[in-house]
Amino acid sequence: MEIKDYMRLEIPGFSRNESFARATVAAFAARLDPTLEEMSDIKTAVSEAVTNAVIHAYEDEIGIVFIMAYIENLTITVEVVDQGKGINDVNRAMEPFYTSTPELERSGMGFTIMESFMDEVEVESDHGEGTTIRMVKHISSKNKQGEKSYGAAD
Amino acid sequence: MEIKDYMRLEIPGFSRNESFARATVAAFAARLDPTLEEMSDIKTAVSEAVTNAVIHAYEDEIGIVFIMAYIENLTITVEVVDQGKGINDVNRAMEPFYTSTPELERSGMGFTIMESFMDEVEVESDHGEGTTIRMVKHISSKNKQGEKSYGAAD
Amino acid sequence: MEFTLLPMQGNLVVRIFGELDQHYAEEVRKAVDKEWKREIYHNLIFSLENLEFMDSSGIGLFMGRYKTVSEKGGRVAICGPPPSIKRVIELSGLLKLMDIYRDEEEALNKLVLN
């Protein structure tokens, strides 16, 4: 059985962990040698999903957030999972500018950014059981030099 | 119940993940605002423990390596866990220059480096069941400015 | 993330450095609102030349300030965002509400003319 190249990170949903989470996924994605633009797309999308878990899924308590990423060929898949309150109406949640928490100055653009910056976004959510966001990004193959560029990640 | 500041990372034991693992722990440790020297002590010790899991615990197969870190006050604890073959004689393994794999050009200095660079090192190992390395480092408190320096981590 | 508040020609310039996310947007919001309440500024300028990362929390921050500032007849401008951050801003439709300029100098000049 071949083992895929993956990482799985578990962190408590403190807002200061938003930057830690996206930096970790970025360090993992670095082995694909993405362009600066691809890298910033991934970081931004991960930041949106993790922020949603922190502020929407768990609201006032600190819950656990799981971030999984795996690589197949030139494709990276990132999953952000929470065990929070879930999303009642996923279609409405994904509409641009829809936010349930305007008082937190959320813009309602989180899902729109994930969908624009990644190639695929899937949302699974059960009321009271939590939410899983699965995002896929294909990395362009120009400029590939095997393993060489990975060292530059850290 | 108060939730501690922690992270838990799971990766397959590919040798290219050694650098990813230590970079991730370093990014997490950054919130303690360690000195350059403290940071490099942590990175080096983590690299030793993860490398051991990759090459000694699982030998020719790719097993899973777990890295846990948590922070209490100014102390960071890092655990590196494998489910590999275990260490028969821990005391001998910890002796400077002892290595079971001189043919891989191991120097036998891994445990000695962990012990010199961290404040505490504990090894738990069961034959055939795997090994847990627990390492503790106290960070000096000079130069603390609350949350400010964390942003510089990424 | 770090930021500085600078009075410039009767406007309030907010320079933001590093990474702006939900954790830090809150900090900036509080400081800007407090300073704005002094009621001595005409316009508000977010200077993003040294910002390295921003997610939609930045959009929320800018939109929220737009409300407070435009109530008093002031304007909000953004200047110098790097390409990746510019894409987030463009996507958000923010440019219907505020203008984007190359740098602080251009922002200050144009705001005065308008």
Added chain:
Amino acid sequence: MEFTLLPMQGNLVVRIFGELDQHYAEEVRKAVDKEWKREIYHNLIFSLENLEFMDSSGIGLFMGRYKTVSEKGGRVAICGPPPSIKRVIELSGLLKLMDIYRDEEEALNKLVLN
């Protein structure tokens, strides 16, 4: 990690950049051993001025090359390690087998004199 092999005054200089761990030590080992087999060099110099990280895998690499090189009457020297890497080297007792120099120039001068 990157490295370059340079012939200098009849010696082989190995400049290593970035992070040296077990994953990359193997790469360096193969390349150095292949070049050394040409039997045209007197001494081997590891130049670590641009190395940012090294764990005990580096010690294994240096010790392994010490065996091959000293068999032929050559010497191994290390130059320019940053403080954190110097501590790993000192701890390992490596300095009983090889000398450490400030930079490549000093290493080349001293090796010729001895």
